[in-house]
Amino acid sequence: HHKQDRRARMHEDFNYLDKKESECFSRLEATDVVQAFHSPGFPVKYPAKSRCQWQIRAPENHAISLRFTQFHVEDDCSNDFVSIYDSLSPDSSQAITEKCGQRPPSNPLQVVSSSNILLVNLITDSSTQRPGFRAEYSLIPISTPKSCGGLLTNVQGEFSSPHHPSFYPPALDCKWTIQVAAGQKVRVKFNMFRMKEPGVDVRECHKDYVEVMGRKYCGELSSLSLTSPTNTMDISFHSDESYTDKGFIATYNAFNPKDPCPGLFACAVGICIAKDLKCDGWNDCGDMSDEMDCKCEKEQFACDNGMCKPNYWVCDRVNDCGDDSDEKQCSCGDNEWRCGDGTCVPQDVVCDTRKDCEDGSDEASCKVCTFTCKDKSCVNKVNAECDRVADCSDESDETNCDCGIRPYKLNRIVGGQNAELGEWPWQVSLHFKTRGHTCGASIISDRWLLSAAHCFKTISPENHMASSWQTYSGMQDQTKQAGVERRGLKTIVSHPDYNPMSYDYDIALLELSEPLTFSNTIHPVCLPAPSHVFPAGLPCWVTGWGTLREGGNGGAGTLLQKAEVKIINDTVCNVVTEGQVTSRMLCSGFLSGGVDACQGDSGGPLVCFEESGKWFQSGIVSWGEGCARRNKPGVYTRVTKLRDWIRTTTGV
Structure with a gap:
């Protein structure tokens, strides 16, 4: 309702605007030459309570391509936002997208109209002002079903939604038919798939979708691989009149069904993986077909259902086996309380005057202090610092909290292991x-x-x-x-x-030697309090330029790399490293194989995202066995144990 009210209010504002006098209203004509416009006050800041409108027209039978070269609007879309319409009036049924926040050069906003008209609106409130935007526009040939799709007959190739990586145009249908030699089959892999719209049920996909073999796909998918039953495959793409997205890019290839993956392992979904990835505990196929009928190695845990998993995934509070057998005989974790009968309850229910353990042992001796405030008073709450709630009466748990945020807006799923500009600003x-x-x-x-x-x-x-x-x-x-x-x-x-x-x-x-100036790409990470808990199973990220291959012969990477890892249970960590771990160390293991913290990444951060929206540094890359070894964990210096020394030395 709030959004609908705002739309109606916005519509009225524009109707009452004396358009001839307003510096915030422009009529623009798109031509072959790229032209530009910007928000009022750019690049310093836009005015408060702005209602700005740019109407762009192109000659008949042309469409308009619009690209924002710089974009920095307040982060909260309910206050300030840019909305773009496939029409000349702000009609929500013709909305292409609505955006706010700050976008890096690697992720610009680019849209295409379905016809020869386009409308850009900027709405701001009275509180926070930002630099605004600069945009470029030009005319392009209009997209029609004839200009997209087609017959693909090569042994392999690539196709994408119209104008990718720009947003695809509204009101368009395309169809590709892939046809390979008789006796062969077709394999298609979507390397990027984003067709997200407000309020769409991704099971039904009743607005924008890709349809293959009678099934519709929409939303945001991190991976999608499909195999045809015959030597042809049809892929249909549909966008309705409103809200578009980046679309997709896909590769296809022909294969022989008798030997679908020469020299490789064939997954049931039709993709090929290296043979040594079979039975290594990792779901490389996506459907677990590489992890069936396995004999477990010594560094693996044998699940009750016959699967093999890395030993260090035991007791991390994640049901990795699928039948919970890796979590059956586990002690309680750092941020849990063990009741008299052996059951585990969250630490923050201890001493809350409610009986959470059957035997009442969680309320028996209540002098628990999980966070100490500056005035030495106590707070019984896990990870109280910088969570945007003042738990201390002196608010010391929320001071020094301008840290752990990324100024740039980034795609949630970023392909590959190369870091984006501004993704890890610390x-x-x-x-x-x-x-x-x-x-x-x-x-x-x-x-x-x-x-x-x-x-x-x-x-x-x-x-x-x-x-x-x-x-x-x-x-x-x-x-x-x-x-x-x-x-x-x-x-x-x-x-x-x-x-x-x-x-x-x-x-x-x-x-x-001299202080840094913080910017979109330079920003401090949050340091955790000594009592901060990073529970086993928590997914975190390690980053660095280290050598890309074990032994260092690959040379240091030129692009910053990232790998997703998860925190390993301390007892398990000590076993898999054969007792070499002290209380100043913590272990993490890889959530997807292949990329690890390598030589040259030493000293780099291991960071974890908290629900408060901030990144905390849990570890410093210290040592480990080799590089990118899936069943060998990385060992990190535990920051919480040395937090007081950091404060004493630096005052931070």
Whole structure:
């Protein structure tokens, strides 16, 4: 209702606008030449309470292509937003999209009209003003069913929704027919699929969809692979009159059904994977067909249902086996309370005056303090800091919380392991002398970085000299310096108890020669309180430029890499590392095989996303066995155990 009221109010505002006098109303004519317009006040800030409108027309039988080269509107779409219509009036049935927030250059907003008219609206309230936008427009040939789709007869190829990666146009139907030689079959893999619309049931797909073999697909899919029963396959694409998205890009190939994957393992869904991925505990096929009928290796756990899983997934509170057999004989976790009868309840129900354990043991001895406020008072709440709720009477749990956010709006599912620009704004590259990237670090304030002691405490005394190092913040590509801030080091403080044999206390603090200026691509990560809990099973991310292959012969990567990992139960971690883990360390294992924290990523951050919308650094890349080994965990310095030392040393 709120949205409908706002639409009606907006409509009235425009009707009452004296359009001739308003600097906020423009009629634009699209031509072959790219032209530009921008929001009022750009690039400083747009005015409060703006109601702006740009009507764009093109000659008959042409469409309009619109691309926002810069886009920065307040983050909350209920206050400020840009809406784009496939018409000349703000009619919600003709809305193409509505956007707010800040978009990086790697993810620009691009839309295409279905006919020769387009409308752009900017609505702002009175509170927060941002720079606004700059947009470019030009005319292009109109999209018709004749101009998209078609017959594809090559052995392999690629096709995509019209104008990908721009938003596809509204009101369009396309059909591709893939036809390969008799006796062969067709395999199609969608490498990117985004057809999200407000209020659409993704089981029915009654608005925009792709239809293959009688089934409709819509929404956002991280992977979709389909195989035809014959030598032809039809793919239909439909967009209705309102709301569009980025669409899809897909590859196809012909294969011989008698030998569908020469030299590889054939999944039941029709995709091919390397043979060594079969029976390794990871669902590479997507339908578990590579994990059936397996004999478990020694570093694997044998599930009751016959599947094999990595040993370190046991007792992480995730039902990895599917029958819960990996979670049956587990002790309670860090943020759980064990009742007298052995059942586990969440830590924050202890001492809440309600009996959660059958025997009442959770209320028996109630002096629990999970977070200590600045005034020394106690809060019994897991992860109270920076969760946007003031739990301390002095509000000290919500101070110093301008951290752990990404200024740029990014796609939720980003393909591949290359990081996007601004995706990890706290990541730093440390260059040693003239040897280039050597270690990673993270930004914890404008003057201090966090890294690993083993990068500096080496046989060579030069490694511990501040003058030997240069730091690069805001970097994504090692070959590009635009927007990157370079700083020297003033001091290196390695932990006095660091042990080069065991890697215990593997932590170092780096003071910069001059402070950083925070920006869209340079921003500090949040540091967790000593009591902060990162439970086993929590998915987190590790980032760095380290070598791309084990042994280092691949050389350091030029593009920042990322890998999703999950926190491993401490007891299990100690077993799989054969007792080499101290309480200052934590383990994590890979959620998708192939990419790992590698040499050269040392000192880089392991970060976890909290429900409050902030990223906290749980670990520092310390050591591990080899690279990208699926059943060997990575070991990290545990930040919570050293949080007090960080504060004492830096004041952060």
